[in-house]
Amino acid sequence: MEEYEPHIVSGSPVYAGVDYAAILAAAEADADVVVWDGGNNDFPFYRPDLHIVVTDPLRLGNELTYYPGEANLRMADVAVINKIDTADLAAIETLRNHIRGANPRAVIVEAASPVVGDRPELITGRTVLVVEDGPTVTHGEMRFGAGTVLARKFGAGQIVDPREYAVGTLAETFDAYPNVGALLPAMGYSAQQVGDLEATIDRVPCDVVVVGTPIDLTRLVRIRKPVVRARYELQEIGQPDLAAVVSPFVDRLPLAASGVGKERSAP
Secondary structure (H helix, E strand, C coil): CCCCHHHHHCCCCCCCCCCHHHHHHHHHHHCCCCCCCCCCCCCCCCCCCCCEEEECHHHCCHHHHCCCHHHHHHHCCEEEECCCCCCCHHHHHHHHHHHHHHCCCCEEEEEECCEEECCHHHCECCEEEEEEEHHHHCCCCCCCCHHHHHHHHCCECEECCCHHHCCHHHHHHHHHCCCCCCCEEECCCCHHHHHHHHHHHHHCCCCEEEEECCCCHHHCCCCCCCEEEEEECCEEECCCCHHHHHHHHHHCCCCHHHCCCCCCCCC
């Protein structure tokens, strides 16, 4: 759900399943350009004509030490350095050097990741519980996400640490990942986890719940307090930007309109 929902909400058709040859055949019948979304850091299962990877200066070093992320970086045609608005300048420069060392032919695009929210004015001066994307703050090793950034940006009076209120599998999650910050990981891999997540949110004394998950969490759990959704936008900085890289690539494709068979791209 977390991978599909943002695309569906934006109006993009999504093809998914386990028979990747059949998926590609169906997508090629409907599209001139196919975008493979690798989710976190998976390899494209089709050979890409244009390979784009996103790197994160807040996870500096992962691009050279984690598999298959490092291999993706070495194969990339374009490397996006994201979150330059929140990362340390030294970390950004080090990441740039890592990219150039691993893949000197890759085009580097820099981008900020401004966080926006619906009804952010509800946050100011209030006691806030932040619910973040579970994988990001557990095995993803981030100490915060979009929800925390939004809560700080709009002046939350207090961000509640939910550990003492966690029940069941959520309490076990905190035990397994003791370095998680003052936030609640949205764990929902089972009906039990979803139920424990709802119960934990209910128990936390707060005025507002700020949700930084990629999906609309209120469709899965009942949250009885006011909810503010936080999400990242992409703001490219300087040149080249993605349009400067992707547009000439697409213009060169022999698309169906020209009477030639469709090509495929899987960044």
